[in-house]
Amino acid sequence: MLRIQNVSKTYPNGTQALKNVSFDVADGEFLVVIGLSGSGKSTLLRCINRLIEPTEGKIVWDDVDITTASPAELRQIRRKIGMVFQQFNLVKRSSVLTNVLSGRLGYANPWASLLGIWPQEDKQRAMQALERVGIAEKAHSRADALSGGQQQRVGIARALMQDPKLILADEPVASLDPVLSHSILQYLEQLNKDGITVICSLHFLDLVHRYATRVVALKDGVKVFEGTPNEIDRAKFKEIYGEEAQEVRAASL
Amino acid sequence: MSKQVSTAIISALVPGLGQFLLGERYRGSGILIGFLLILATTLWYGQPLWYLSPLSIWLWNVWDAFHLALGRRHSVLLPLAFGLAAAYGIGWQVVEIDFSRANMERAIAILRPMTRPDFIQPRRELNQMWVPVEVPCSSQPPAARRDEGGRAAFVMPDCGRVSETLIVSVSGLWPNTATDIYWQTPIGNSLMLGEGEITMLTLPTDENGALTTTIRVPTTALVAAPDPTLPQFHRVYFEQSRPIGGYELSFIGSEVLKGALATVSMALMATGLAVLFAVPLSFLAARNLMSGNPLTYAIYLIVRTLLNILRSIESLIIAIVFVVIVGLGPFAGMLALALHSVAALGKLYSEVIEGIDPGPIEAIRATGANWLQVVRYAVIPQIIPPFTAFTIYRWDINVRSATVIGLVGGGGIGFLLIELIRVNNMRGVSAVFIAIAAIVIVLDYFSAKLRERLV
Amino acid sequence: MPLPRLLRNTLITALVIAAFVISYRVTEADFPRLLRDLPKGRELLTAFLTPDIVQRDLETRTISIAFPIPCGSAAVEDSPPSQGPRLVPGVNCAAPLEKFTLEGFDLQPNSEVVIRWRLPNERTMTAIRTQTDAKGYFRQEVQARPIQATVNGIPSRLEVDTLTPVGGLKPSQALKDVMDNMFVTIFMALLSTTLATLIAAPLSFLAASNITRKGCIGTAVYYAFRSFFNLMRSYDPLVMATVFGFWLSFGPFPGFLALTVVTIASLGKLFSEAVENIDPGPVEALQAVGAPSLHTVRYAVVPQVIPDFVSYIIYHWDINVRISTIIGFVGGGGIGYYLNLSINDFKWNQAGTAIWAIVIVVWMMDFLSAEVRKRLT
Numbered sequence A: 001m002l003r004i005q006n007v008s009k010t011y012p013n014g015t016q017a018l019k020n021v022s023f024d025v026a027d028g029e030f031l032v033v034i035g036l037s038g039s040g041k042s043t044l045l046r047c048i049n050r051l052i053e054p055t056e057g058k059i060v061w062d063d064v065d066i067t068t069a070s071p072a073e074l075r076q077i078r079r080k081i082g083m084v085f086q087q088f089n090l091v092k093r094s095s096v097l098t099n100v101l102s103g104r105l106g107y108a109n110p111w112a113s114l115l116g117i118w119p120q121e122d123k124q125r126a127m128q129a130l131e132r133v134g135i136a137e138k139a140h141s142r143a144d145a146l147s148g149g150q151q152q153r154v155g156i157a158r159a160l161m162q163d164p165k166l167i168l169a170d171e172p173v174a175s176l177d178p179v180l181s182h183s184i185l186q187y188l189e190q191l192n193k194d195g196i197t198v199i200c201s202l203h204f205l206d207l208v209h210r211y212a213t214r215v216v217a218l219k220d221g222v223k224v225f226e227g228t229p230n231e232i233d234r235a236k237f238k239e240i241y242g243e244e245a246q247e248v249r250a251a252s253l
Numbered sequence B: 001m002s003k004q005v006s007t008a009i010i011s012a013l014v015p016g017l018g019q020f021l022l023g024e025r026y027r028g029s030g031i032l033i034g035f036l037l038i039l040a041t042t043l044w045y046g047q048p049l050w051y052l053s054p055l056s057i058w059l060w061n062v063w064d065a066f067h068l069a070l071g072r073r074h075s076v077l078l079p080l081a082f083g084l085a086a087a088y089g090i091g092w093q094v095v096e097i098d099f100s101r102a103n104m105e106r107a108i109a110i111l112r113p114m115t116r117p118d119f120i121q122p123r124r125e126l127n128q129m130w131v132p133v134e135v136p137c138s139s140q141p142p143a144a145r146r147d148e149g150g151r152a153a154f155v156m157p158d159c160g161r162v163s164e165t166l167i168v169s170v171s172g173l174w175p176n177t178a179t180d181i182y183w184q185t186p187i188g189n190s191l192m193l194g195e196g197e198i199t200m201l202t203l204p205t206d207e208n209g210a211l212t213t214t215i216r217v218p219t220t221a222l223v224a225a226p227d228p229t230l231p232q233f234h235r236v237y238f239e240q241s242r243p244i245g246g247y248e249l250s251f252i253g254s255e256v257l258k259g260a261l262a263t264v265s266m267a268l269m270a271t272g273l274a275v276l277f278a279v280p281l282s283f284l285a286a287r288n289l290m291s292g293n294p295l296t297y298a299i300y301l302i303v304r305t306l307l308n309i310l311r312s313i314e315s316l317i318i319a320i321v322f323v324v325i326v327g328l329g330p331f332a333g334m335l336a337l338a339l340h341s342v343a344a345l346g347k348l349y350s351e352v353i354e355g356i357d358p359g360p361i362e363a364i365r366a367t368g369a370n371w372l373q374v375v376r377y378a379v380i381p382q383i384i385p386p387f388t389a390f391t392i393y394r395w396d397i398n399v400r401s402a403t404v405i406g407l408v409g410g411g412g413i414g415f416l417l418i419e420l421i422r423v424n425n426m427r428g429v430s431a432v433f434i435a436i437a438a439i440v441i442v443l444d445y446f447s448a449k450l451r452e453r454l455v
Numbered sequence C: 001m002p003l004p005r006l007l008r009n010t011l012i013t014a015l016v017i018a019a020f021v022i023s024y025r026v027t028e029a030d031f032p033r034l035l036r037d038l039p040k041g042r043e044l045l046t047a048f049l050t051p052d053i054v055q056r057d058l059e060t061r062t063i064s065i066a067f068p069i070p071c072g073s074a075a076v077e078d079s080p081p082s083q084g085p086r087l088v089p090g091v092n093c094a095a096p097l098e099k100f101t102l103e104g105f106d107l108q109p110n111s112e113v114v115i116r117w118r119l120p121n122e123r124t125m126t127a128i129r130t131q132t133d134a135k136g137y138f139r140q141e142v143q144a145r146p147i148q149a150t151v152n153g154i155p156s157r158l159e160v161d162t163l164t165p166v167g168g169l170k171p172s173q174a175l176k177d178v179m180d181n182m183f184v185t186i187f188m189a190l191l192s193t194t195l196a197t198l199i200a201a202p203l204s205f206l207a208a209s210n211i212t213r214k215g216c217i218g219t220a221v222y223y224a225f226r227s228f229f230n231l232m233r234s235y236d237p238l239v240m241a242t243v244f245g246f247w248l249s250f251g252p253f254p255g256f257l258a259l260t261v262v263t264i265a266s267l268g269k270l271f272s273e274a275v276e277n278i279d280p281g282p283v284e285a286l287q288a289v290g291a292p293s294l295h296t297v298r299y300a301v302v303p304q305v306i307p308d309f310v311s312y313i314i315y316h317w318d319i320n321v322r323i324s325t326i327i328g329f330v331g332g333g334g335i336g337y338y339l340n341l342s343i344n345d346f347k348w349n350q351a352g353t354a355i356w357a358i359v360i361v362v363w364m365m366d367f368l369s370a371e372v373r374k375r376l377t
């Protein structure tokens, strides 16, 4: 159970990216965060694993307060939270295998891993993760030799290495074409069915309807909606996306 | 004979040939060149230990040829490591690296005065008195005493030989003030009278401004005398100074400022002069303009080659030649910088000309413009911004070079630096270092700003 | 053109002109002198263009005769044979300061001749050089000096060496010395670039804002290293070498150290900029994974910066070879030191050899480093 309680974030330059946002995420949910670009989705997701420090509020995960965790505790928490990024965030010049293995850094022996030495067990686990996302044969290619969809699958495999209980996916398909989008989200859906909680920010409403078990909508940093996908009707949509968003909706629904 | 054995034997005879014949061209020639290079180096710098390196590479090469013929490729990391080991080992020996020579006491002795750069000094007033003394004694030495402006000084006895002890006395100076006492020979050399004749003898005056002490006639007092048996008048000096408030530029400080100005001026003049010559030359060195007929192409080749040769000779070396021709001083340094810059700028400019876009030229020509108009409206607008950017870049480099050109007599702040080091004036050296950093950092900043605005 | 802009442009032009006028005076520019003295440079240039590369072995033959000063102080030489190599002075003996002619017959033809006195105490003095003609004849005016006087009945002797080139051409001593010193130069550049890389690479992370500039201490460290790099970079390695030479006395070692210090600063700056320009995504990803910060650097930053680092190292190795060719001028050892010595001894041909060696090596390095860097990108 993840509880987000009255979280606000003000950036040093004065931008208020989140304003008093609260909601709960039950274990096993596939929660989708929607909102216009700049509405604070990325900020919200990064507050959960404290890549960004929230200015106010509390985030409690399984009765542990993430917001007040010490650096060492935070690393313990982070290694249970996988993250998938819009721009994949792979080290382009490293091999796919190394990228996947680096997902294990929260667990690995600090000295051996600093020298690039990995236990056989971790390597096997990495190959399994790659098999699970269907690109085991690419393990020794350089990451930038892969297509966008394949790179995102590497990103998911890296998250799997963490043995996560929660996956944060920040617009994982925004850089991909629609067909690939579905395949990536299907992997996430599969993981969700296997018991991992997923919090995912998305742009396209059709994807929301297809994958989400629950939806949270942000507008200018304020939570404007929380409910099931079916509850988003025309009026709600306008409220979230604004009047001029008509066309986009037509196109995306 | 099996293929791998024959390949191995071929590679044993000529390293890399076996690999080459197996179709591994790069590997084969790489092995040969690397082997010969290392072998030549070790032969030149023969030390038995380093022969291990070419030997190991040779052995590896035979082994590699054998395995390659079997279809097994190995990493070249191993021979590379052998080669590097030899290179660094020989290098270490040749460069005479010896960290035990790094004497920390001496470093501190050099660095401590550098914390007090000699740039400005408190304004002081001087109170100076001297008395003549004959060395060696004549038959009738005149009285060694002197009165001036209420001050009196004398020496007892009236004359002396080298290393003899004399009593000196002075009165009427400022009371309770440290007084430097030193010797001056007839030709004006100042000699110190303190411990071992390498420190200044400094004593305070009493409350009446008087002082009496013994000194020894310096052992070097007669070194430069034409005839050591001829009695001559030397002087004993008494010198006091006291602050009178405020600060003034010290002598070294003013020299540093002059040097800094000369450095910047040299760079400016050199860059200006270089531009004058480099612009016409760059057209002659532009391939696209000169490849029309054999004559112009020959000119192109000659100009290009000359520019390339000049460019690879550091301005410091050119400076030596100019020092021989026009003598020591900033003019020689400026000419050297200018000549080197002509070559460097000529090359950069000509590359700009070679890279201009033919589109605009065609377009202007299509409007019926004549040759001059084409140059004015299609060529010049394209080359002015990069020319200017390269010129500013060059001026930047020239300022840096101008700081060192003085080291070979080319004038500017480098000349001052080497003079100060020669006389062990580390406070002055420190002032020079500050000035150099200030010049370079400030001009760096401005030229970066200027170039930013241009592009 | 609007008036303020016109005014501004006029002002800038005036300032530039003023700057050039001041510079002209400060640099003591004297172009008439340059034109007048340019012929002096001709001699230099011809010497540079005929570098000392090959030489032939010299065969030395020596003959001598006794020559009493003053007359009667010792027995004079028997009258010389009328055939074979022989020395014939115009007089058999001479008073001090008297001048006489010395002739040599049937010596080695077309050879260099060195005439000197061998004093009674076996010391030699006053070498005069001349040349024999095709028949092996030379003639030279010699002066008898008091110091060459007979001692205890032993007269001084006039000795003549003829130096005849024999055998084929072989590499000259100058060429060998140049090669020797070139080695020192190249190794100096290699070692200093390597050492500087080893030091600058870790330090550069401390001067990269995206890695270090966090919190109070981090910011302080960042500014400290940044300013250190900027300050040290402003010194030419030769300026540094003067002080290092003063500290460690002369030789390649202080030159190597000076080069290393400046290269650390320069590479440190370039490296830290490369680190600052990385894609921050992977860093974020590894932070999210719970990796310790050192590991984040190792896995997310290092792989990204390696190509830039390598390219900068090669570029600097090229620069350092150039600089180490001249660092010897301030006592840093290597080819520059040799060149400086040759010039101070007015051995222009020898200097020419060194200069050509520098040109060739610099060209080769230029070419190599450009090729390697082209491959890398």
Ligand SMILES: Nc1ncnc2c1ncn2[C@@H]1O[C@H](COP(=O)(O)OP(=O)(O)O)[C@@H](O)[C@H]1O
Pocket (backbone or CB within 6 Å): A011, A012, A013, A015, A016, A017, A035, A036, A037, A038, A039, A040, A041, A042, A043, A044
């Ligand atoms: N590092 C930052 N510094 C200042 N403002 C930021 C920063 N990151 C994001 N913002 C601002 O915060 C708001 C929310 O951004 P973000 O969370 O990225 O939105 P989304 O992911 O929904 O597009 C935007 O107005 C954005 O400009």
Ligand SMILES: [Mg+2]
Pocket (backbone or CB within 6 Å): A038, A041, A042, A043, A171
């Ligand atoms: Mg976003």
